[in-house]
Amino acid sequence: xMGPMTEPTLKDRVEELIxxxxxLLFMKGTPEQPQCGFSMRxxxxxxxxxxxxxxxxxxxxxxxxxQVTAEISDWQTFPQLYVNGELVGGADIxxxxxxxxxxxxxxxxxxxxxxxxxxxxxxxxxxxQSPPIHIExx
Amino acid sequence: MAISLDEVxxxxxxxxxxxxxxxxxxTGTQDHLRAEVAAPQFEGLSRIxxxxxxxxxVQARFDDGSIHALSVKTSVPK
Numbered sequence: 001x002m003g004p005m006t007e008p009t010l011k012d013r014v015e016e017l018i019x020x021x022x023x024l025l026f027m028k029g030t031p032e033q034p035q036c037g038f039s040m041r042x043x044x045x046x047x048x049x050x051x052x053x054x055x056x057x058x059x060x061x062x063x064x065x066x067q068v069t070a071e072i073s074d075w076q077t078f079p080q081l082y083v084n085g086e087l088v089g090g091a092d093i094x095x096x097x098x099x100x101x102x103x104x105x106x107x108x109x110x111x112x113x114x115x116x117x118x119x120x121x122x123x124x125x126x127x128x129q130s131p132p133i134h135i136e137x138x
Numbered sequence: 139m140a141i142s143l144d145e146v147x148x149x150x151x152x153x154x155x156x157x158x159x160x161x162x163x164x165t166g167t168q169d170h171l172r173a174e175v176a177a178p179q180f181e182g183l184s185r186i187x188x189x190x191x192x193x194x195x196v197q198a199r200f201d202d203g204s205i206h207a208l209s210v211k212t213s214v215p216k
Contacts, residue, residue: 038207074190092209093185 010061011068018072018082023053023107026065027079031055038091039079045098046081049109083107141204146171146196153195154179158215164207172209180214188212 008016018024023046029035031043046053058065058078070076073087081088083106088094097103104111143161150159150173157177164170173192180188192210199205 075186075193077193087186089186089189092211093189096185096211 010064011071014065014068015072017054017056018085021054021082022084023051024082025053025055025079026058026069026082027055028057028059030057035059036078041091042079042081042094045094045103048098049104049107049111051107051109141168141171141199143168143171146173146199146205146208149199150175150192150195154191164209169204169206170209171205171207172211174211174213176213176215178215180212185212 025042027039029039034040034043066076069080075087077090079090081094143163147159147161151157154177157175160174162172164172175192189210189212196205
């Protein structure tokens with residue numbers, strides 16, 4: 001019944017998020033309260049640059065988001081960091097690129113010497129209200 | 139359900155012939171593993187592409203729950 005012109009799918013919404021946010025982190029939990037050590041490590045690295053980034057908590061829709069990111073990026077574990085529409089990687093890759101200086105180059109940001117407060121925005125401030133993506137449950 | 143470190147190593151070696159593979163057990167529970175892989179096939183690939191090759195070699199063991207987490211470190215052999 002549903003043709004391609006009907007409601008956007010979860011995949012469409014995720015692709016839109018990746019397109020519209022130059023630095024986007026799919027993570028378990030929130031930057032303030034990460035629910036997984038790997039997600040916490042990536043948040044720590046991003047915060048050390050003081051760059052703005054969007055963060056999406058995948059836990060409310062873990063399996064659907066796994067499927068969708070597997071289709072989009074051939075990657076289904078979280079966290080996933082996207083910069084300028086491309087999947088950079090998870091915690092291991094982000095930390096390696098942080099150490100090597102590649103991440104600074106990619107983000108176009110110098111790592112500040114002092115610990116400046118991070119400027120981050122969250123897509124989903126109140127989980128009770130207007131979630132950023134519509135999840136279709138099967 | 140745990141998996142032997144040797145099995146993980148063999149899966150990676152089978153899909154990346156010529157690779158040097160070391161698999162470590164990070165937690166002592168045999169389900170949070172770390173693989174260090176140096177493979178000639180990585181030449182010219184981005185890190186995410188290198189990691190995809192390693193992950194895809196063991197994907198079936200993720201899917202069946204044998205492995206919970208696999209930390210990967212890749213390099214191109216000198």
